[in-house]
């Protein structure tokens with residue numbers, strides 16, 4: 002493993018920071034208040050190349066190496082104050098574009114990838130159901146083959162981008178095989194007969210990212226829209242989750258860097274009892290611990306991403322990375338808020354938003370508890 | 383056949399919690415239907431197969447037909463070794 006960065010990689014991060022500052026932060030507080038998605042920002046991200054960072058040039062992507070992608074995402078996480086937008090983009094990349102690139106037929110790739118990359122289409126994936134979350138392979142959504150179509154019936158819940166999505170990868174049970182062996186994936190377009198979405202759900206954080214319910218009522222999906230073979234659902238899900246757990250959290254790392262910088266500055270200028278608060282060990286220790294969590298987050302993030310880029314399986318590393326970074330973001334956000342006192346608690350500053358947004362990271366992509374189960378199970382427990 | 387035995391031993395010791403099921407495991411038992419290989423189990427099995435038999439298993443090879451029984455796993459590996 003060599004994580005020394007090239008000038009190009011450093012430049013990409015800088016450019017992402019400048020881009021986010023210049024083009025993604027306008028009216029961010031208003032959008033947060035109104036739970037409004039920034040479609041213009043989405044298009045701007047596509048113009049910058051975000052949706053196509055790791056995608057082949059053949060389909061309009063930038064074809065960048067994984068470390069450069071991660072650094073770019075880190076830069077966006079650092080400078081963009083709209084975590085909902087970044088979360089929407091990340092879900093689109095890791096749970097829709099990447100699986101189509103990896104498991105799709107040439108026809109599927111040609112049909113969907115260019116438009117997913119240039120920002121014309123919004124994508125996502127739908128596994129979770131009202132009664133099946135962590136127990137993902139227990140899902141009941143059914144896909145029955147009729148002629149050259151599949152008929153899908155079921156309900157999906159908490160689906161990122163659903164209210165604005167043009168296509169979703171829907172996980173459904175085919176045949177009578179049990180559990181993870183019986184799941185297949187379908188590329189479902191929003192105008193397919195029998196497909197509908199509910200209103201955006203009102204969540205605690207990530208306010209600007211539309212999350213919603215998906216209803217499939219005798220939804221007709223052409224056979225050519227099956228992604229991978231029948232029964233390949235768990236392989237697709239695993240692959241998606243490993244990539245997402247290894248890369249999505251780069252934006253969290255960037256956000257933590259920003260919080261740290263703000264805490265250091267504040268601890269130097271905020272005086273109480275005649276001294277800067279940073280001179281009190283209870284404050285400086287918090288800041289030191291924040292720095293430690295950032296450093297360790299960076300190392301495990303780069304390691305997991307590096308393993309994925311080598312074509313290796315990384316179930317333990319991606320679980321550790323997801324677990325550690327998401328928990329660190331919550332802890333750092335809490336500390337940052339505390340260091341800023343009442344100002345930190347006010348919505349004028351971004352710390353309370355960071356805290357609300359960060360908590361979601363302990364739940365999506367497999368909860369913290371599930372990541373611990375994965376790690377423990379590889380230890381023979 | 384040695385490979386077959388090694389795979390069986392791995393499944394018995396690492397994937398099956400119940401000792402009596404483990405003792406009676408046959409190479410033709412359906413590992414998926416019986417829940418012996420579940421979503422976590424398949425990941426452990428993959429890590430074991432890739433390191434022990436020096437093969438790389440692609441994500442699109444992770445279909446039930448290749449992992450249904452110990453015999454199926456053995457045949458799948460044999461096919462991969464022939465390819466490689």
Ligand SMILES: Cc1cc2nc3c(=O)[nH]c(=O)nc-3n(C[C@H](O)[C@H](O)[C@H](O)COP(=O)(O)OP(=O)(O)OC[C@H]3O[C@@H](n4cnc5c(N)ncnc54)[C@H](O)[C@@H]3O)c2cc1C
Pocket residue numbers: 092125126127128129133134135136158159160161162207212361364365366367368369370371374
């Ligand atoms: C912001 C956000 C975006 C999301 N986006 C998507 C999306 O795009 N697509 C999608 O399909 N899903 C999405 N989800 C859903 C997400 O994947 C699920 O919320 C998650 O898998 C957990 O399921 P659950 O919420 O039903 O909790 P449950 O599974 O009901 O768990 C409840 C609690 O029990 C714990 N628990 C459950 N089982 C175990 C166990 N075996 N051992 C120990 N503890 C356990 C959990 O960790 C949790 O603390 C999203 C969720 C959020 C919050």
